[in-house]
Amino acid sequence: MTSVKTGNKPQGKPRGAYAKTGMKRVAILDAALAVFANGGYRAGSLREVAAQVGMSEAGLLHHFPNKSALLAAVLSHRDDLSATLVPMDGDDPIETLRGLVALARYNASVPGVVALYCTLSAEATSPDHPAHDYFVERYEGTRGRLERTFGLLVSAGRVRADFPTTSAAFMTLALMDGLQVQWLLAPESVDMADELHAFLSGLLGQEL
Amino acid sequence: MTSVKTGNKPQGKPRGAYAKTGMKRVAILDAALAVFANGGYRAGSLREVAAQVGMSEAGLLHHFPNKSALLAAVLSHRDDLSATLVPMDGDDPIETLRGLVALARYNASVPGVVALYCTLSAEATSPDHPAHDYFVERYEGTRGRLERTFGLLVSAGRVRADFPTTSAAFMTLALMDGLQVQWLLAPESVDMADELHAFLSGLLGQEL
């Protein structure tokens, strides 16, 4: 786990009491995602989150101890969802790359999520940001998995030898991030999935 | 010009009185850059800028009418500096691309500037941000100039025909942005200029 506190509830209570409370928790997380997506963590207020979910601020803070714990819970919740969406640890590297393109395609349908990560990763660049460590580790991990994927491709002779695998990983990740910024600023002007597909095909030396 | 108010002083007064005041203005702009670079526009405060330059807030607001005018002045000031640094409208497209790599190399020596644009461009993704229009136009313009550069390369037969020029422009810009995020999060792990150089060489099909 990262150094960010997760804000998860202790797991000691009986199951039945959790259904409704769990719903409320998820509703809060959804609202918080939308609020933090619009201008980042520092600009988003608990007040706005509370209003969006129809509670008072104090009511909200009963579910999460403080603002940064709420952010951590949002990120952790999204990680749970996307881990099931894109399996990056499979044995077939081509499938992994296709999964990346599929992810880019899916992302275009959830602009809020894209805005969240885009804004937060830039904001979290500053070392005192509550999600700084989270993003440092996230990038490190993603880069590692990408590098492994490209390594498998090289072993299988399925990739042009132009770039070392570390460079390929850096570039792929950078391209995905950069495309998101341009897409958020002008959604009609760019198709993130198409561009990523073209880039990866160029890297492979053949249609992906 | 963009829709952001520039906050420039009216140009009517005698020259002599401007020397000292101009110095103060630049000092304020430098301080504001540093403050806005750390966590963005919304998180940065006039108070902090004023403290850094050794003035009261009211004193600062004598030079700039309000916070968003200060931001606009910072961006405009940086644009003046970088316009002299990277001539993007030359006739030799290879020289232009080399200039881009040189810019990436230079950027690595001014992390504050990189952090400013990185954080702001993500923050300005939200439509009500005071620099939203500025960044929309900035990206549009940069993309246009890049597209023209790649067009010249195609005409000269100096580029692999893999990508249409619009894609090449999108990708190049995206790569530069994405590399900056990763570099800010882990400066030792990536050389932005090297990666950009490798990418452009791959695009050309030969060493740049």
Add this chain to the structure above:
DNA sequence: GTCTATATAGCGATAGAC
């Protein structure tokens, strides 16, 4: 579990003295 009320702090901006 949710509320009202409140403590405490920081913000941008203005008025007016010097």
Add this chain to the structure above:
DNA sequence: GTCTATCGCTATATAGAC
């Protein structure tokens, strides 16, 4: 041109009633 003083607002977080 710079200051002090202040206004009006918003923020996070806590205390305690229900």
